[in-house]
Amino acid sequence: MSTVLGVYAGPSPELADGVLARSLRHGGDSADLFIEHRRSLSMRLEEGKIENVVAGLDLGGAVRVMSGLSTLFGHVDSVDEALLLGLAEDLSRSRSGAAEGVGTLARVTSRAVARVEKDPGEVEYASKSRLLHLIDDTARSMAPEIRQVTAAYGEIRQRIWVAGSEGYLAADDRTRVMLAVTVMAQRDGVIQTGHDTLAHHGGFEIFADDAVVSLAQTAASRALVLLDGRPAPAGRAPVVLGNGFGGVLFHEACGHGLEADYVLKKSSVWEGKKGQRIAGEHLFAYDDGVLAGAWGSAGCDDEGVPCQRTSLIEAGVLTGYLTDRLRARMLGLPLTGNGRRQDYRSLPYPRMTNTYFGPGECTSEEIIADTPTGLYARSLSGGEVNPLTGDFVFGVEEGYLIENGSIGAPVRGATLIGNGPQVLEGIDAVANDLAVKAGMCGKEGQSVAVGSGQPTVRIRELTIGGTGLA
Amino acid sequence: MNEDASTDRGRVETPLEVATRAVEQARSLKADVEAYVQAGRTVTIKVFQGDIESATVAEPRGVGIRAVRDGKTGYAFSTDVSPEGTAQVVAEVMRCLEAADEDKYAGLPEGDDYESIGDLWSAGVIDTSIEQKTALALQAEEIALAVDGVVAVEESVYTDEEEHVAVCSSRGVHAESKTSYGFVYVVAHAGQGTERQSGLGFDAGRDPSRLDPRQAGSEAAARANALVGGRQCKTGSYTVVLDAVVVSALLSTIVRALSADAVLKGRSVFEGELGKMIASGMLSLVDDGLDPQGMATSPFDGEGVPQQRTVLLEEGVLRTYLYDTRSARWQGGGAGSTGNARRASYRSLPGVGSSNLVVAKGEGTLEEVARRVGNGLYVGSVAGVHSGVNPVSGEISLGVTGNLISNGKIGAPVREVTMASDFRALLAGVSDVGGNTRWIPLYGSVCTPCVVVEGVAVSGA
Numbered sequence A: 001m002s003t004v005l006g007v008y009a010g011p012s013p014e015l016a017d018g019v020l021a022r023s024l025r026h027g028g029d030s031a032d033l034f035i036e037h038r039r040s041l042s043m044r045l046e047e048g049k050i051e052n053v054v055a056g057l058d059l060g061g062a063v064r065v066m067s068g069l070s071t072l073f074g075h076v077d078s079v080d081e082a083l084l085l086g087l088a089e090d091l092s093r094s095r096s097g098a099a100e101g102v103g104t105l106a107r108v109t110s111r112a113v114a115r116v117e118k119d120p121g122e123v124e125y126a127s128k129s130r131l132l133h134l135i136d137d138t139a140r141s142m143a144p145e146i147r148q149v150t151a152a153y154g155e156i157r158q159r160i161w162v163a164g165s166e167g168y169l170a171a172d173d174r175t176r177v178m179l180a181v182t183v184m185a186q187r188d189g190v191i192q193t194g195h196d197t198l199a200h201h202g203g204f205e206i207f208a209d210d211a212v213v214s215l216a217q218t219a220a221s222r223a224l225v226l227l228d229g230r231p232a233p234a235g236r237a238p239v240v241l242g243n244g245f246g247g248v249l250f251h252e253a254c255g256h257g258l259e260a261d262y263v264l265k266k267s268s269v270w271e272g273k274k275g276q277r278i279a280g281e282h283l284f285a286y287d288d289g290v291l292a293g294a295w296g297s298a299g300c301d302d303e304g305v306p307c308q309r310t311s312l313i314e315a316g317v318l319t320g321y322l323t324d325r326l327r328a329r330m331l332g333l334p335l336t337g338n339g340r341r342q343d344y345r346s347l348p349y350p351r352m353t354n355t356y357f358g359p360g361e362c363t364s365e366e367i368i369a370d371t372p373t374g375l376y377a378r379s380l381s382g383g384e385v386n387p388l389t390g391d392f393v394f395g396v397e398e399g400y401l402i403e404n405g406s407i408g409a410p411v412r413g414a415t416l417i418g419n420g421p422q423v424l425e426g427i428d429a430v431a432n433d434l435a436v437k438a439g440m441c442g443k444e445g446q447s448v449a450v451g452s453g454q455p456t457v458r459i460r461e462l463t464i465g466g467t468g469l470a
Numbered sequence B: 001m002n003e004d005a006s007t008d009r010g011r012v013e014t015p016l017e018v019a020t021r022a023v024e025q026a027r028s029l030k031a032d033v034e035a036y037v038q039a040g041r042t043v044t045i046k047v048f049q050g051d052i053e054s055a056t057v058a059e060p061r062g063v064g065i066r067a068v069r070d071g072k073t074g075y076a077f078s079t080d081v082s083p084e085g086t087a088q089v090v091a092e093v094m095r096c097l098e099a100a101d102e103d104k105y106a107g108l109p110e111g112d113d114y115e116s117i118g119d120l121w122s123a124g125v126i127d128t129s130i131e132q133k134t135a136l137a138l139q140a141e142e143i144a145l146a147v148d149g150v151v152a153v154e155e156s157v158y159t160d161e162e163e164h165v166a167v168c169s170s171r172g173v174h175a176e177s178k179t180s181y182g183f184v185y186v187v188a189h190a191g192q193g194t195e196r197q198s199g200l201g202f203d204a205g206r207d208p209s210r211l212d213p214r215q216a217g218s219e220a221a222a223r224a225n226a227l228v229g230g231r232q233c234k235t236g237s238y239t240v241v242l243d244a245v246v247v248s249a250l251l252s253t254i255v256r257a258l259s260a261d262a263v264l265k266g267r268s269v270f271e272g273e274l275g276k277m278i279a280s281g282m283l284s285l286v287d288d289g290l291d292p293q294g295m296a297t298s299p300f301d302g303e304g305v306p307q308q309r310t311v312l313l314e315e316g317v318l319r320t321y322l323y324d325t326r327s328a329r330w331q332g333g334g335a336g337s338t339g340n341a342r343r344a345s346y347r348s349l350p351g352v353g354s355s356n357l358v359v360a361k362g363e364g365t366l367e368e369v370a371r372r373v374g375n376g377l378y379v380g381s382v383a384g385v386h387s388g389v390n391p392v393s394g395e396i397s398l399g400v401t402g403n404l405i406s407n408g409k410i411g412a413p414v415r416e417v418t419m420a421s422d423f424r425a426l427l428a429g430v431s432d433v434g435g436n437t438r439w440i441p442l443y444g445s446v447c448t449p450c451v452v453v454e455g456v457a458v459s460g461a
Helices: A014-021 A082-095 A125-141 A209-227 A244-258 A260-264 A323-332 A365-367 A420-425 B013-025 B083-099 B130-145 B215-229 B244-258 B259-264 B325-331 B366-375 B422-429
Strands: A030-046 A049-067 A072-078 A106-108 A146-163 A168-186 A190-201 A234-241 A286-288 A309-312 A354-357 A372-383 A391-404 A406-411 A413-417 A427-430 A434-444 A447-455 A457-465 B032-048 B051-057 B062-070 B074-079 B150-169 B173-188 B195-207 B236-243 B284-289 B307-316 B357-361 B376-383 B395-406 B409-422 B430-433 B438-439 B446-447 B451-459
Touching: A014 A030, A014 A049, A014 A082, A014 A190, A014 A413, A030 A125, A049 A082, A049 B083, A072 A082, A072 A406, A072 B409, A125 A146, A125 B083, A125 B307, A146 A209, A146 B215, A168 A209, A168 A372, A190 A209, A190 A309, A190 A391, A209 A391, A234 A365, A244 A260, A244 A286, A244 A309, A244 A354, A244 A372, A244 A391, A244 A420, A244 A447, A260 A323, A286 A413, A323 A457, A323 B074, A323 B307, A354 B083, A354 B357, A391 A420, A391 B376, A391 B395, A391 B409, A406 B357, A413 A420, A420 A427, A420 B366, A420 B451, A427 B173, A457 B409, A457 B451, B013 B032, B013 B062, B013 B150, B013 B173, B032 B083, B032 B130, B051 B130, B074 B409, B130 B150, B130 B173, B150 B215, B173 B215, B215 B259, B215 B376, B215 B395, B215 B409, B215 B438, B236 B366, B236 B395, B244 B284, B244 B357, B244 B422, B244 B438, B244 B446, B366 B376, B366 B409, B366 B430, B366 B451, B376 B409, B409 B422, B422 B430, B422 B451
Parallel strands: A049 B074, A072 B051, A106 A168, A234 A372, A354 A447, B236 B376, B357 B446
Antiparallel strands: A030 A049, A030 A146, A049 A072, A146 A168, A168 A190, A234 A457, A286 A309, A286 A354, A372 A391, A391 A406, A391 A413, A413 A457, A427 A457, A434 A447, B032 B051, B032 B062, B032 B150, B062 B074, B150 B173, B173 B195, B236 B451, B284 B307, B284 B357, B376 B395, B395 B409, B409 B451, B430 B451, B438 B446
């Protein structure tokens, strides 16, 4: 039942060798060839109907020639040998040095990070549309206030091959599937939305009916709870961030600033702080590209470096940065398998895979009971950071006031704003309920799959961007 | 890098030829079929400390095919535009169609004549050498670095794009266009240590020769310098002066609630408001798909329907929603497409979206507007637009940087604060509009001056 779009077996070592040799014909430190074959399918339900079914094929290659900090890059929407060799030729022509040699291409084996039990490409389209209808029926049956349900299914099978003049040839095969639901509820002219996703690096097997029903119920409950929400307060207060999506905190407050391209340009507040204490001793943080089945995991990165688990904060001390090949070389840092790109049309940059705070010992209930007043942000939407200043924002999707150590009235969406270094120092409690959720991260105009997670944590004080002026 | 190397590798089919052939290949399917083909050339040059950091040259292309039969719609796309490639897409699109549910409003538009628009493509985008394009980015970097207070330039970028689009369908659509667009932007840093701040400056136009690197460099420097020493201001209700860049960020999201698709599906706070006053009388807004200066300008939209100039807000009164073919059919009662079927690329189906949003100008420069305001907060940039503006509930809560306005003067820098409102309150609260409009291609395509809004909640110290 696989799609009729394109079959491709990958480039031969001879072609890779030929492209690399040609691209370095007039000099350069190193070169690489990246080839991608991506089949995708998405289906979208709205108004109770499958409105869109979109299948696609992306097949193309890119060549990069690096010399010092300077990179020449080109890509073609084809894997035709003559076109790839022609591209290498074009890139080499803008240089005027002597030819550089290409190392013997040794195969890099990448470890499988996911077992695909049920290849989504082999699952009937009707089974996929049935899941979307199940979500619609489940959400609509929850309350008469449910006005609209948007459900989307997505699958991607991405195979990549990357060869570098330093002498490596790597390949990876990534299957990712996702169900995303947005439920809209309306009462007395007020509209609220609730959102949730179920996704992993792996096959169709995660979409068991009970998991899909629970997904729809979570999104619908969020929208319904918020109908009774009051405006979020404005001002500073203690904030308890829920597990799972709360991981957007580390992603924005710290993770981006540890990406080595910002470090290299001295555009990060964390530059020069390796080895320094940046948080309490109870804080540990990781970037984990080999977390089994996690959304941001992969066998190797998009530069053929095997993915790994990298310790970033160890007992409050900053222990590492996230690198790609170029920045690791320029900064003399180890390779961490974080050279990622959206597709063959984009240059690789250091990007997070799955990031999370390590678990603590108390329970989330104990943290809330220990907080006299504040905001409990159970679920977050995305965020944004300025790595230079460390100032970051993230959106609270589902929030509640904390009153006398217990969860009180729901509050409507609000943005939280803080400064990375200050907020990390301000984390004074970490629970034991670590969970990692799937999301998309944008940088340099490129979107990549990342996992973000954490156990429930408390921040001593954060600015809440509500409309509720005291 | 040699830009012309590909021309000697044999003649490549034009987008119109590919689209026409693809529709022909689908003739036997007994479905209405539309092919959308994109082919272009793009150059991006990033410089850092006087050298090229990266130079990218590419000629991306691809095809997307939509088929409609018995009310069911399917879509498939591919980067392979060869006859074999499009034949595979045609086969796949029917499998997609069969998996869709029936929708009585689905269908393709009938072919219609469109007027061509002059000056959407400029030869300079091809004739200007890579060296000259690099020089623009280098000049912009140099100009920013020369400004007192600037300590570094994070990046200075020149990028351009030439794009050919063709749409053909079995319903008689036969359209093609060619556009070019160039953009130069700079991110500058000012201040020392933990007081370091960044600022963005840019300039855009259809031809590299019309881009002004001085504008980009000096704006980046001025914005970074203006924020050095920033602190939280007091929490409270403020009169805010929204920079044109901020207005563009907010309007491009607010207008999603004016899409007929959102309204008909109950996803809009502006449902049932046609003919009513939904904004201050100071505010007039047009969706102008034909202005030659707009980045979203094209003779026809993503399904080949002629683009047009559509008045959305006339002195605060909502005149119409935006329509594509499907939402106009659903609306009924003589509604027609307003030429607002937009596509991100050949990889996606068209959906209702704005083209160029143009805000009617008032009077005065930013400084004069600040003088009229007296006391308030100038908002120079916002953060968290994706997570902080909900196009369905209409709630807005964003991180902002800017400067306090006291006694009519833009002064003390402000950072790490938020502003919160909602679509209705924000539109109704507009109390003044500046006179210096600017085209801003950062969040969609918007042409606007600065705008003043009363009574916005600001959360800080």
